[in-house]
Amino acid sequence: MSEQLRWGFLGAGGISTVIAADFQLAGIKIQAVGTRHISGANAFADQFNVPNRHEGYEALVNDPEVDIIYISTVQPLHAEQALLAIAAGKHVLVEKPFALNARQAKQVRDAARAKGVFAMEAMWTRFLPSMDEIFKVINSGQIGEVRFVTADHSQYLPETFAPRLWKPELGGGALLDLGIYPVSFFARVLGSPSKVIAEATIANTGVDLMTSAVFQYANGAQAAMTTSMEIFGPINASVAGTLGRIDIDTSFYEHTSFTVYETDLSRESGVQKQVRRYEDKIEGRGMQYQALEVERCIHAGLTESPIMSLDETVSIMETMDEIREQTGVKYPGE
Template sequence: MLPRTLPEPNLFLPAQGEPVLRWGVIGAGWIAGFFVDAVHAHTAQKVVAVGARVSTRAESFARAHGIPTAHTTVDALLDDPGVDVVYVAAPQSEHLSLGLRAIAAGKHVLIEKPLATNAADAQRLVDAARGAGVFLMEAMWTRYLPQTLMIRRLIDDGILGEVRSVISDHGQPLADDPNHRLLQAGTGGGALLDLGIYPIQLDSMVLGEPSSITAVGSLTATGVDATSTVVLGHGSEQSTLMTSILTRTPTVASICGTDASIEIDGPFHIPTAFALRSRDLFEEPVVWSDTSGVALMDGLAWEATALAGYVGAGRAESPLHTHAETVSILATIDEARRQLGAL
């Protein structure tokens, strides 16, 4: 039988001894705006500067989000001694170059997902950060949400029994604009790097690195992956993960064990709820909901507090999303894209 009450997860709550870091933001797009607003509203961290390729965009972004300093160039931000950590929110084709520059400047770095557009470039970032002695983390915000911490605890406590499979999808119709960055070949375009990374990282968190990868799907006219179904083998077990930039899908996830399963409501990668279901078809499920009050994109705040705590503890990487796992997930995506023939 299922436990009728669930334990409380240990959340990344602010002002629990983590240092107050001074953040600089590279990029002035929509995700940067959500991140800054979340940090200001729900953490003890301070966003003190922004830099962008176009100085006027940095200035307007600073005004809109209450940031005291708008640098006219990215180099000026990286040279700012008042910045401790840099959040890279530029297009993913620029993650490698901007990340390397931030590391060389001696800054801790949080890079929007994906860390880089392939596993080899991600490893370059990891090696550079290790050599410079700075903290590096991919902004896989889902890993730090309350629901994920709760799910980890249930798995660690053996409530699910032996986990056998992950079933998940993530689809959004993002290919209508022919100039959209996701349709551009060679710059990190396609569904897998932008959306499919969420189901794949969930499978990785639960079951680890796959022993086999099989991908089928379709390409856009520009040669990037439009849809894919990826089957990841884990010994004798398989996980099924689907993604698309052509249509909206439920964007839900199931973690299936021998004793119980977890069904995460959609969109599963943002603050949400889940049902813990018994192997008994007729037993009433136990429902858990995020009651933190940190909803929707404000959930980006959790990763900022987590990073500050890790830096304060002298860590070089996130124990919940290590460098090795980050590279491994991108290697899985590399292979799936290779099988699809994506550019």
Template sequence: MQSRLRWGILGTGGIARQLAQALAELDDALLYGVASRDATKAAAFAGEFGAPIHYGSYAALLADPQIDVVYIATPHAQHHALLLDCITAGKPVLCEKPFTLNARQGAEAIALARARGVFVMEAMWTRFIPAIVAAQDLVAAGEIGRLQGLQADFGFCQPFDAQHRTFNQALGGGALLDIGIYPLALAQLFLGPISAISAQAELGQSGVDEQTSFSLRHRDGGISQGLCSLRSRTPWEATLMGERGTLRLHSPMFKPERLTVHNEQGSREIAVPHLGNGYRYEVEEVNRCLRAGLRESPRMPLDDTLAALAAMDEIRRQIGVRYPGE
């Protein structure tokens, strides 16, 4: 394996730019190529970020033997087909969240990856942020006692635009899949498997959820609550509640740099900064796994990805959101 893993990016949008910036920070990773269905966009992206190769189709990138690992940065609705294409081509994959539109698609991609022995990981970058790891350590050390609950929110006001992917059903739009996945992922990470779900939402004129709240009961004990919104700016915070105190993940909760512990000993704030834009940590995990010959990340296992998709399927069933083809 090369001393520097050569990454290829499918897509040239905002999230692709974030990962390209992260790749530039690392000594063992190289942005080798970028693909878009618009060759002009691919060329501009490659020029901006110093990628030596650009492609006018996704298939051309996947056919290049120089590409060691692929990042899928396209809109949600394209993830499933591109995952299958990457896996069939034998390319290890980091796929932007949500992994697929639903659990059926996710299960198909995961089954193929496992059958072919190809590494695949969902890009739930929050799991790798240093402050999130530190929060897990604090909970495990008993700083707030046995964990009993979690509250988390992520919302902002985005003016309606029927053509924007966020409001477009055909592209898997809506608050839940785009940003509600963050509170859900935190609940899953800290409290474990979900045994019951109750959800409600306000749907917009395009039929996607513009505000969704959900309550989860967890199999091993504890209740969590999540809120996501495209209509209001929320605090972007998360609070973990234990028998002896609370642990606050300061804004933005998906990549915090400050934690506050409040227990019988009082309150203390802990600074846990991250490097760059925070995306480097998931890249480091992919590189580590590939060098170790792993087919899944123990930190972001595919079973957790599938469980999160199943939970979002149930939330969408309750609030009445279906995507074309479902």
């Protein structure tokens, strides 16, 4: 393996172009791209000056000049293509959601561990400088013990604009595409829930238009989420503790700003006062930070990131499965 990791992009859709632009800002080397049809690979390679172009995914994963594969195809293919890359001895960064369900996520986790390669879900939010600052506040104890977390990720995505999200055969619906952000955020703050209660509004195609869920944790803490593709919500988040609160601005899952409040306990009822305002300023969308973490881990000899471990990814997918079980959303083949 070369000193600088050489990335191969499996898929060249919209998210790939956003990520490629951010990768280049950070000097991350995109060595190859593979798509179903060579025209897609050529267009992407021309745009980002990528030397190796492949028609078909097997050619990409077997490229000896590629060390790690970034997978950004439609959700039902994530696990299958991750397994293909792992079998070829490649490290993988798999676009969120990591798989369609927990069963598939476990298959990828187990295959990566057996092969001894690095694997991680591309939950890029976790690696943003703003999120790093938020968790410094939480872990410092400044807001006390966390007791309640809220998050919304609701966007207006009609079928005419985002037809993929309306198709169960493509892993559509609000929960899997948008709701993964609140669920993953809750997991980072509070761990795995002991109980989930969920309700959903189902589209005539069988996917969820809107899902709301309440999470209960063993220590008595709670969390509440909403996700929808038929309305624009606030797309914000809040972490409330016994000594204060963090309010995270729109869009909470992107590079954004936040405010920290402390509770003045000198008054019987308590009064909160603002003690910090964090204004985020970064280059690009912020997708590069996850890749920098991947490269840090691989150069350190790690096969998983402590910030986004494979066991946590599986646990998150188990929570997603439980929500879908309660709301009656199933995908073909399940």
